[in-house]
Amino acid sequence: MPSEHGLLSQTFRIRQLQKLGVNLDKWDFVVALAGNPNTGKSTVFNSLTGLRQHTGNWPGKTVTRAEGAFSYKDNRYKIVDLPGTYSLLSTSEDEEIARNFILFGQPDVTLIVADATRLERNLNLTLQILEITPNAVLCLNLMDEAKRKGIKINEKALQDRLGIPVITTTARYGDGMEALLYAIEQVATNAWPIQKRFKITVPKQLEESILALETDINALYPDLPNSRWIALRLLEGDERIIHALKNNELSALMKSYQQPPLDLSAEVEVLNEETK
Amino acid sequence: MAPLSNLRQGKSSVISKIGDDISGTQRRRLLDLGIYPGATITHCFNSATGEPKAFEVLGSVIALRKEQTDFIFTLED
Ligand SMILES: Nc1nc2c(ncn2[C@@H]2O[C@H](COP(=O)(O)OP(=O)(O)OP(=O)(O)O)[C@@H](O)[C@H]2O)c(=O)[nH]1
Ligand SMILES: [Mg+2]
Numbered sequence: 001m002p003s004e005h006g007l008l009s010q011t012f013r014i015r016q017l018q019k020l021g022v023n024l025d026k027w028d029f030v031v032a033l034a035g036n037p038n039t040g041k042s043t044v045f046n047s048l049t050g051l052r053q054h055t056g057n058w059p060g061k062t063v064t065r066a067e068g069a070f071s072y073k074d075n076r077y078k079i080v081d082l083p084g085t086y087s088l089l090s091t092s093e094d095e096e097i098a099r100n101f102i103l104f105g106q107p108d109v110t111l112i113v114a115d116a117t118r119l120e121r122n123l124n125l126t127l128q129i130l131e132i133t134p135n136a137v138l139c140l141n142l143m144d145e146a147k148r149k150g151i152k153i154n155e156k157a158l159q160d161r162l163g164i165p166v167i168t169t170t171a172r173y174g175d176g177m178e179a180l181l182y183a184i185e186q187v188a189t190n191a192w193p194i195q196k197r198f199k200i201t202v203p204k205q206l207e208e209s210i211l212a213l214e215t216d217i218n219a220l221y222p223d224l225p226n227s228r229w230i231a232l233r234l235l236e237g238d239e240r241i242i243h244a245l246k247n248n249e250l251s252a253l254m255k256s257y258q259q260p261p262l263d264l265s266a267e268v269e270v271l272n273e274e275t276k
Numbered sequence: 277m278a279p280l281s282n283l284r285q286g287k288s289s290v291i292s293k294i295g296d297d298i299s300g301t302q303r304r305r306l307l308d309l310g311i312y313p314g315a316t317i318t319h320c321f322n323s324a325t326g327e328p329k330a331f332e333v334l335g336s337v338i339a340l341r342k343e344q345t346d347f348i349f350t351l352e353d
Contacts, residue, residue, distance in 0.1 A: 089304055090305035117335075118310075118334045
């Protein structure tokens with residue numbers, strides 16, 4: 001359905017969606033918002049929570065993580081807005097906040113918000129995320145812009161290749177949000193069939209080295225998720241990961257994500273009429 | 277092929293190669309930002325001192341230093 005201009009995302013309603021603002025007392029699933037800078041992550045966050053995270057048309061607006069909540073059908077979700085990032089590998093300081101949460105925050109669903117008009121670079125990050133988790137949804141946002149530019153995207157083909165739900169949206173006008181919620185639910189509740197998990201195959205020798213390192217990492221830090229990813233970084237000689245692992249910073253980081261949620265009520269404005 | 281450092285302000289070209297002089301995480305970073313063969317790059321403006329220079333690629337403006345632009349090559353236009 002085409003949206004009317006001026007109809008902001010905050011005002012749309014979806015059956016069975018309750019925007020819960022910062023009511024984070026309990027939740028069934030955690031959703032992390034990942035994506036390149038300026039793709040509409042905070043806009044999606046605001047649509048689903050009724051909160052007003054800072055949005056605007058330049059990159060780098062979100063500089064720290066913000067948490068909000070919504071319920072859809074029978075489940076409650078905590079959703080975490082993150083700074084934009086181009087990469088999980090070559091990160092700047094801002095980007096590290098996003099990377100660390102994606103890797104060590106153990107979200108049930110990683111919702112990748114991509115700019116449909118700049119798919120090449122957005123898919124680079126998507127593949128890096130799929131290397132660490134198959135529990136992801138790809139949201140192709142800014143579809144209004146893509147249409148205006150005459151860009152056609154075969155989302156079905158993308159979905160088949162990536163093995164995750166691919167949903168087209170225009171978050172600014174609330175278009176596609178219901179399909180997006182449905183996809184999030186499917187992945188969160190394990191209802192999404194993972195037939196063809198996306199996998200990057202590496203040469204046999206490298207695979208053996210990865211496995212050996214992974215075993216060691218798991219023995220030393222049994223709770224740490226994504227030991228394969230860490231093994232790969234160690235093999236690359238990534239100084240920051242070597243340092244963080246040596247000083248047990250990664251485990252500390254992970255535990256910090258399991259702390260009681262941050263109280264953001266002073267920083268964000270709840271749209272009360274939306275959270276009825 | 278011409279080095280990106282030769283691209284005049286306001287002009288665009290297509291990246292053809294990232295030289296071997298840029299390696300490791302530096303090379304990775306450029307690729308992650310969208311600087312890869314086939315991508316269109318525009319020289320937007322220079323900083324007050326002339327270096328670094330600002331380039332636009334896939335809608336993002338990024339600053340590149342001469343040590344980098346000398347080893348990123350574009351198709352001549
Ligand atoms: N045309 C159009 N604009 C959109 C859409 N979704 C978001 N925007 C706009 O895009 C800009 C960026 O949106 P944000 O939600 O701030 O993006 P972000 O990904 O959180 O950005 P960072 O936090 O800086 O990484 C804002 O001006 C939004 O209003 C969309 O579907 N179509
Ligand atoms: Mg944001």
